[in-house]
Amino acid sequence: MVEPSRRGANIYLSLLILAVTVIVQGTLLARTRFFGSSPNLLLVVVVCWSLLHTVSEGLLWAFVGGLGVDLIAGLPLGTTPLALMPTCFLAGLGRSSIFTNSVLLPALLVALATLIFGWINLIVLSARGVPVDWAGSTLRVMLPELALNVLLALVIYPFLRWLAAHIGAVRMEL
Amino acid sequence: MKRIANRTYLFFLLAAISLVLLILSSSDRLAPVEGGLARLAQPFLTVSNEIGRQISNVIGTARELTGLRSTNKQLLTQVDTLTIDNLRLKEVEAENARLRELLRFAQINPLSDYRGGQVIARVISRGPTNYLSSLTIDLGSQHGIKAGMPVVTERGLVGRIYKVGPTSSIVLPLTDPSSGVPAMVKRSSSRAVGMVNGKAGTPPVMEFIAQDADVSLGDEIITSGLGGNFPKGITIGQVLKVNKRDFDMYQEAVIRPTVNFNQLEFVLVITNFQPGEIESVG
Numbered sequence: 001m002v003e004p005s006r007r008g009a010n011i012y013l014s015l016l017i018l019a020v021t022v023i024v025q026g027t028l029l030a031r032t033r034f035f036g037s038s039p040n041l042l043l044v045v046v047v048c049w050s051l052l053h054t055v056s057e058g059l060l061w062a063f064v065g066g067l068g069v070d071l072i073a074g075l076p077l078g079t080t081p082l083a084l085m086p087t088c089f090l091a092g093l094g095r096s097s098i099f100t101n102s103v104l105l106p107a108l109l110v111a112l113a114t115l116i117f118g119w120i121n122l123i124v125l126s127a128r129g130v131p132v133d134w135a136g137s138t139l140r141v142m143l144p145e146l147a148l149n150v151l152l153a154l155v156i157y158p159f160l161r162w163l164a165a166h167i168g169a170v171r172m173e174l
Numbered sequence: 175m176k177r178i179a180n181r182t183y184l185f186f187l188l189a190a191i192s193l194v195l196l197i198l199s200s201s202d203r204l205a206p207v208e209g210g211l212a213r214l215a216q217p218f219l220t221v222s223n224e225i226g227r228q229i230s231n232v233i234g235t236a237r238e239l240t241g242l243r244s245t246n247k248q249l250l251t252q253v254d255t256l257t258i259d260n261l262r263l264k265e266v267e268a269e270n271a272r273l274r275e276l277l278r279f280a281q282i283n284p285l286s287d288y289r290g291g292q293v294i295a296r297v298i299s300r301g302p303t304n305y306l307s308s309l310t311i312d313l314g315s316q317h318g319i320k321a322g323m324p325v326v327t328e329r330g331l332v333g334r335i336y337k338v339g340p341t342s343s344i345v346l347p348l349t350d351p352s353s354g355v356p357a358m359v360k361r362s363s364s365r366a367v368g369m370v371n372g373k374a375g376t377p378p379v380m381e382f383i384a385q386d387a388d389v390s391l392g393d394e395i396i397t398s399g400l401g402g403n404f405p406k407g408i409t410i411g412q413v414l415k416v417n418k419r420d421f422d423m424y425q426e427a428v429i430r431p432t433v434n435f436n437q438l439e440f441v442l443v444i445t446n447f448q449p450g451e452i453e454s455v456g
Contacts, residue, residue: 019218023215023218023219023222024222026219026222026310027219027222027223027225027226028222028225028226028229030226031226031227031229031230031436033436035375036375036376037304037375038304040303040304054181055181056180056181056184059181059184059185059188060184060188062188063188063191063192066192067195068215069303070199071208071211071212071215072215072219072310073303073306073308073344074306074308074310074336074337074344075303075306076195076196076199076200077192077195077196077198077199077204077208078191078192078193078194078195078196078199079196080303081188081189081192082189082192082193082196085185085188085189085192086185088185089185092181118304118305121303121305122305125305125306125351125352128200130351130352131351131352131371132351133351133373133374136373136374136375136376137305137374137375139375140374140375140376141304141305141374141375142304144375145304
């Protein structure tokens with residue numbers, strides 16, 4: 001059981017991490033283009049955090065962070081949370097794996113989550129009447145983003161694991 | 175088991191809230207809230223974007239240095255013979271560049287009253303998602319910015335304003351898949367018209383060009399003014415490739431925009447242009 005004062009501090013820390021993630025995503029990383037795509041830091045952070053902490057907390061991070069991204073991108077509010085939240089369940093499946101301590105598991109989960117996130121985004125765009133090139137977007141947008149996100153996960157995951165260990169015991173979910 | 179039920183419940187709750195927000199936001203009912211939040215985030219975005227710009231500059235300079243070193247080596251071998259010619263050419267080049275800028279500005283602004291209506295905005299962030307290319311600028315409704323206003327640089331068309339907050343606005347660039355710009359070939363012997371549409375991960379494509387129209391590599395593409403969303407005559411880009419197949423109803427041309435979207439820092443908003451009806455983009 002986490003004591004109330006520590007829980008309060010954790011909430012502030014979570015909000016700080018999310019705010020920094022969203023701002024870095026919208027400014028620094030948006031300039032970093034490799035093969036036409038930029039990495040999705042928020043997705044990587046949400047998936048890694050769901051894997052390290054709890055899926056419920058990952059869902060909250062996806063919701064709050066996603067709203068922040070929508071605000072910066074000018075997307076209708078709710079678009080990114082809808083695409084991001086299902087990826088937390090994917091991380092939840094990985095939590096029961098014996099490979100949780102390896103960086104390969106988050107890398108694999110981030111790769112899958114990138115595809116799920118991308119396709120949900122395309123579905124939302126399509127539902128809003130935006131013409132969507134499914135094959136083109138998968139090949140030219142998702143695959144480069146997938147590679148970048150996997151590389152980013154290899155860097156971010158150890159840092160978040162250290163952070164998770166310092167702000168509270170990691171609880172197992174079955 | 176209980177935890178799984180809890181998180182499923184939480185997921186559906188948050189998804190329901192997201193859906194409600196999506197519906198309200200799409201119908202602009204949350205515009206005041208979004209505007210207020212955008213205003214709150216603006217200083218952080220500006221600072222962070224400035225840091226990003228500095229980092230990009232450092233990386234760019236490092237890349238240039240590598241190229242310059244090899245160029246320098248080559249030039250040193252020719253320096254004795256080319257010094258005089260080089261100096262003369264540099265003078266001509268500088269003069270040429272100045273004249274070209276003036277000419278381009280005159281082409282972009284054929285009517286003098288555009289100049290008075292342009293306001294310079296700083297790009298404070300870029301779209302953080304790969305599925306929508308957007309730019310945020312530091313001008314909003316308080317500065318007279320309205321949705322649909324064209325956004326340009328001295329090099330050509332950037333896009334148009336599609337969401338306005340009190341102190342910031344979001345620009346939909348012509349490279350976004352949901353963007354469509356009525357365009358035409360500038361060459362006087364062609365004047366073929368079409369629609370420049372953004373494509374995911376690739377350069378924009380000018381579509382719906384009549385099969386018998388004359389479009390060639392290197393042709394300059396400008397806005398046609400049809401539809402009333404953009405003023406006529408703003409440079410969009412150059413034809414990179416023409417796709418013409420006998421069995422297609424139309425031919426299409428891949429366009430390289432004249433604006434470098436990766437290095438946009440300042441843009442101009444044409445404030446005295448009254449756009450036609452704006453179709454929904456998001």
